[in-house]
Amino acid sequence: MNNYIIYEQPITENVRNFLKCEYLDEKFNCAVKQHDMWSIKSSISTLIEMSDFIFRINIKIELLKDLEKNLHLLEILKKNNSIELSDYDKFYTEMQSNIDKLNSTDCSPSRSITDNDFLMQIKSKSHIPAGDNFFDMPSYLNFLSSNKTFILENINNWYSPFKPIFISSILLLDFKRTISKFEYFSSNDSYFEMKLDKSDKTDLVRIKLEKNINIYPDISVNPQNINIMFKTSYGANRQSKPIEEKLDFGISLSNIK
Template sequence: MIVYEYPFNERIRTLLRLEDLYEKFKFFVAQEHPLQHHVALATIFDMLEVAGRADLKSDLLQELERQKQSLLGYRSNPAVARDMLDAVLAELDTVSNALVNAQGKTGQNVRDNEWLMSIRGRTIIPGGACEFDLPSYHAWQRRPTEQRHADIMAWFTPLAPLFEALALVLRLLRNSGGPVKMIASSGSYQQMLQGKMYQMLRLSVDESLGAIPEISANKYMLWVRFTTQGGDLKPKPLEEDVPFELTLCNF
């Protein structure tokens, strides 16, 4: 099954973008080649661009507190697994405290580093990070793998609490809904949402079908149109029935 996700608002869209960048960063920073570490460092710069919203940290703190208060209300419910509930509450406290203790604006340590900012300014230019443009960066890339890795992790570490918080928020959001089996007749599916607000949609489809969903949604209506790819990879309408699983997520 391939899972496709669709955000209903800009806040969730931002969190999903940052999550995607974080997965990319973790992959490339774990590699050894200087070019792979270049991608990891450039990804940190991309993170700063996306996370530049001043209210992102406060948004996450408010959401974590809201989730905590909501979960506390389940403590009196005998049907709830107390151990699991306490574990989630403890995780919420740990992540919230780490985010509160993160000083200054997100990524300020990178912005205050003139050497990193000089690299950032060149990487936005196609081919701008060549050795003749940035000889000091070229020299750094020739340092031992372990040293490069340590440097990159040191630059990233102040950002870690933010990514731990958004990972927890997205996990709770994804777990808030249950999948429902649906059929897209002749490759098309519509559902009236009747003004109910959702945060995110998750759609799972069998990989072997070769069906690719094009999703549009608002608080009134959800529309999914499935396409497929030919040899030229250009999307083409899929005219047959497509079974899929739909999950509507909301806190």
């Protein structure tokens, strides 16, 4: 059982986008696996959210650049004996495969949503509180009441164009997490500061804390420092305040090479 929470703070825009892709993919897969009507409805809402997010950015180009860059980094790590051979083989194979898949994908995966009148009708109602109800959209209830195999086939077809983007994003994040090890520190009170090496370009900060201690990090980063304010929540309104006690925690930095 995992006794820790890992909080992640993206520093660069591309890592922020990769984390958003991972978040959307996890939300979609969690919902679609449940098979009940409300979970399926949630998975469709997430598909629409995916489409809106991907439509706004050219993430395919970002992913291809990062995959190529990290293939080069893999070779450096292997040469320096800084990565397990099994990890090297795994990441090298998967990165090459994802580069090929991205290069063969449509530049506009959102079209699987935007070209679908049924889904766009749902989207047009979703910004209204309770707008995606069944009495205003009987076609939605009809779809959700269909055979489960039919429903999942449609949903997976709508999701399929996004899959290479989300898999590549998750792969890059897994690589960053694998090669960035935790170091452990103690803060005497709520505030912790770490100086950064000017030659390093940090793109992801990860903080490891024990579970069930009701403490979380508020992280800010600039080119010289990482600043962390550890806070706790209290009361029915979950108000926040800095902690006063000593705290042991882990910190991991992913750097752009």
